[in-house]
Amino acid sequence: MLLSYCTNVHPAEDLEGVIRQMxxxxxxxxxAAGLEALGVGLWLPAGLARHLAASADDRAALRAVLEAEGLVLHTLNAFPYGGFHDDVVKHAVYRPTWADRARLDYTLDCAAILADLLPAGADGSISTLPLAWRHPWTEQDDDVATAAFAELSTRLEQLRQSTGRTIRVAVEPEPGCVLDTISDVAGWLGDRLSRGIDPNYVGVCVDACHLAVSFADPAAAIAEIDAAGLRVVKVQASAALHVDDPSxxxxxxxxxxFVEPRYLHQVRELSADGVRSADDLDAALAELPGQGPWRVHFHIPLHHRPAVPLDTTVEDLRQTVAEVARLPYGPEVHLDVETYTWSVLPDAGVGLIDGIAAELDWARRHLLRAAPAASAPLS
Structure with missing residues (x-):
């Protein structure tokens, strides 16, 4: 697998800021990690993506700093449209939706940029949101989104023909969204393969934190994607917060x-009669009965173990990666470490550079053993 870390952990809304991040x-x-080369999963806000798509000179400037710093680019995170480090993000991260033309245009800008910056002979991936937050969402919105993904498929084929680069977009299910689970995204995309959505260009991003929060079985989830005729394009290496007895x-x-005002932290409780839900951690503490284990959508550093009685779902991540690695194309899947929550952790206990370096070291030792690399961006 091609390992990288996602730069949405860093705030930057312009080219100067992104170059400074690099x-x-x-x-x-x-x-710090002692690597000759490091994969980065770049996040480009929409305004910057539009600028870079139109400016060969500024793409060249970005390429130059990537090369100078020993950085390799295979994947972009196009889920947050912008403002991902505002004081309050919460539901704003789901806007614009896939029923808004701005979302398609942003994704196409990202595809054009990635096609120009990919290493020779490499394919690229772009993760995107699961249509929208679950409400409001109408049948008309759904039809517009279907048409947008069909157009995206056509445009990505045209991009391949003009550049020789294959870029795939990966829809990332998330708790509380229209496409909440792997079953939702596999069903939605699978049902629309006859309506112009091409599985050669549109597939699934499996965020291991989101998967674990839903209490899904990793093996069954990956099998469901495959059975729907879809491809796992990208895995986001992430772990959720877990507690056995929240009472x-x-x-x-x-x-x-872990209650904080910037990001949404959806909670699921496993009970004898199914899975109960709350849209944020403060609501869960006030409303859920606490009669079964909780999973919290709060990305915890992969190598970190919170103090008892809390735990993480890192074992679900390991199982997920192992299942993806067994797919015929498994070594080609992009594996992006996405712990964007360092700035809101109650006690990070370590600086950002050393923390991410430690996560990458953990991922290389614990994930890549089960997932042989298609090439060697990290060495």
Whole structure:
């Protein structure tokens, strides 16, 4: 697999800021990790993506800093449209939706940029949101989104013909969204393969944190994607917060430390009669009965173990990667470490550069053993 770390952990909305990220953080992380080369999963806000898609000179400037810092680009994160480090993000991260032309245009800009910056002979991937937050969402919205993905398929084929580069877009299910689970995205895309959506260009991004929050079985989830005639394009290496017994006062006190105002932290409770849900951690603490284990959408550093009674779903991540690695194209899948929550962790306990370097070291030792690399961006 092709390993990288996602730069949406760093705030930057313009080219100068992204270049500074590459020099001050990504290059420093590569050196701290003792790597000759480091994969980066770049996040480009929509305004910057539009600018770079139109400016060969500025793409060349970005390419130059990537090369100078020993960085390799195979994947982009086009889920957040912009403002991902605003004081309050919450539901804004799901806008614009795939019923808004702006979402398609942004994704096409990202595809054009990635086609120009990919290493020779490499394919690229772009992760995107699962249509929208679940409400409001109408049948008309659904039809517009279907047409947008059909147009995207056509445009990505045209891009391949004109550049020789294959770029695939990966739809990333997330709790609370229109496409909440792997079953949702496999069903939605699978049902629309006859309506112009091409599985050669549109597939699935499996975020291991989101998968674990839904209490899904990794093997069954990956098998469902395959059975739908779809491709796992990208895996986001992430772990959710887990607690076996959220009714215990010590557990509730520890969980309260993860309540914060910037990002949404959806919660699922596994009970005898199914899975209960809350749209944020503060709501879960107030409303869910706490009669079964909780999974919280809070990306925890892969190598980190919170203090008992909290835990993480890192074992689900390992199982997910192992299942994807067994697919015929498994070594070609992009594996992107996406812990964007460093700035809101209750106690990170380590600096960002050393923390991400430690995550990448953990991923190389614990994930790539089960997932042989298609090439060697990290060495």
């Amino acid at each position: 020099r001050d953080y990504a290059g420093s992380i590569r050196r 215990v006062p010590a557990a509730r006190s520890a969980l309260a430390g």
